Amino acid sequence: MRRIGYNKAMRAIIWILAGFLFVCGWSQTADYTGYQVLRITVEHPKQFEQIQTLVRDVWSCSLKGRTIDVCASPEERAALQKAGFTWQTLIEDVQALIESQRSDYQPQGDLFSRYLTLDEVYAAMRTLAEQNPRLVQMLQVGISVEGRPIYALRITRDPRGARVYRDRPQVVFNACQHAREWITVSVALYLAYALVASYGVDTRVTQWLQRTEVYVVPVVNPDGYVYTWTTNRLWRKNRRYLGTNNWGQPIYGVDLNRNWGFQWGGQGSSGQRSSETYRGPAPFSEPETYTLSRWLLSLPTLRAHVDIHSYSQLIMWPWGYTDALCYHHATFERIGLIMQQQIQSVHGMFYAAGPIYTTIYPASGNMCDWVYGVRGALSFGYELRDTGQYGFLLPPDQILPNSEEFYPAALTLIEWMTTRRWD
Ligand SMILES: [Zn+2]
Known part of the structure; x- marks a missing residue:
């Protein structure tokens, strides 16, 4: 009798775990809540590099027009503001825009x-x-x-x-x-x-x-x-597995358009795996x-x-x-x-x-x-x-x-x- 009870409990635990994993797996779809796309005006070319240390995801850039577009989290925006940068907001709510286009995914x-x-x-x-x-x-x-x-x-x-x-x-x-x-x-x-x-x-x-x-x-x-x-609408690189970072999180992806074998490794490319x-x-x-x-x-x-x-x-x-x-x-x-x-x-x-x-x-x-x-x-x-x-x-x-x-x-x-x- 005790044995059956134990099995039942185990089964219940397994189901709870399975449900938990399902929910976690589901929520791994990248979420851009709070993210905005900004066009930052740059006074000096050196600031292009400074901005790239403050924001992870650069969307575009114009050296001539002296602007750089970035997709920034609230924390990144705070860092930019602290560093004295000003910008025009291009996309107010990145997550809402992704979701509004999701209905278009249906075959039709x-x-x-x-x-x-x-x-x-x-x-x-x-x-x-x-x-x-x-x-x-x-x-x-x-x-x-x-x-x-x-x-x-x-x-x-x-x-x-x-x-x-x-x-x-x-x-x-x-x-x-x-x-x-x-x-x-x-x-x-x-x-x-x-x-x-x-x-x-x-x-x-x-x-x-x-x-x-x-x-x-x-x-x-x-x-x-x-x-x-399937997972992250704003993914850029390929899906090469590159090992883990200092916190044990997996890192993926090489920028294919920096991987070609002519003058490889110079300006405008990064040696950091997470870049x-x-x-x-x-x-x-x-x-x-x-x-x-x-x-x-x-x-x-x-x-x-x-x-x-x-x-x-x-x-x-x-x-x-x-x-x-x-x-x-x-x-x-x-x-x-x-x-x-x-x-x-x-x-x-x-x-x-x-x-x-x-x-x-x-x-x-x-x-x-x-x-x-x-x-x-x-x-x-x-x-x-x-x-x-x-x-x-x-x-x-x-x-x-x-x-x-x-x-x-x-x-x-x-x-x-x-x-x-x-x-
Ligand atoms: Zn491209």
Whole structure:
């Protein structure tokens, strides 16, 4: 009898524990209650560094405009105030904005009226390839630290006719190195869909796709992207486990866009594991950057590349590691200004153009520097919408207009690479 009572008690304890774990597991979804996004005005360049010691999460920056956007907790705001900083509040209640957009997570509407989960992105890529076998091929071009595939769409006439066409220049577009930049995934996918829809309809696009190969990689950081859907909407880095901190808490994530193997480890990257710009223990320490770099090296005729980020509305090019101008600066600027006009002509949006270092911030070990400096292709870095009103939490009704304005800019680059030489 006593034994049964003991078992019953044990069972009750196990159920209570299970319930407790369930509740804890549930509450591990990141909570941004009390957080605000601030635009801080900076008097002196040295203060950029000071601010980064007071606030963990920098959202954007403008060296020229002397402003920095940060996502700050009440404690961090108090520290900023104490240090004498003043700001404009961009987002009053970060948690409320995240929650207000959560209803949009439900599957509904078409491909570009809402953001897509990783499974939905990969399904949409597969559908496009299956329905257009003579124009589109889906390839795995990399792998993530948690083992997820990184896929590309190869868009060119008769992609299955040859593994490589040595007479066709190659242009690569990739997005979402940073997990929380959801808009970049949709804009990249739109580019692929629009190219396919224009083939056989628009004479110029048809000709370019007969003579050029376009690759689109919508999600470079699939683990981080999944994590932004399941657990923390504002996650930036990949999901590498990095051990524990002094309090025994686990630390995750390398900033993929500081992990590329050209001028790795310099200004604008961090050696601190918990930093949002942690560069990793070595160049290409991460499978995402390593496998993607091997793939880019395997493309024999790669001529141009675009790495798509958000936000701030910028068109940029190397260098990110130094303020010195790169050798092809004039070419970059010429193409960049045409793209700027193309964008503006669609919905009137202005994108500032210039080198990474002076236009946004120093960023050693970024992808554009490697693609240009090592791989030898013209490489642009884009920051999509907006200029700070919503930042990474861009409402889904801007997916379509943002895609529509990016598309002609992408066509400009494809045309240039099809019809001219730049070197
Ligand atoms: Zn980014």
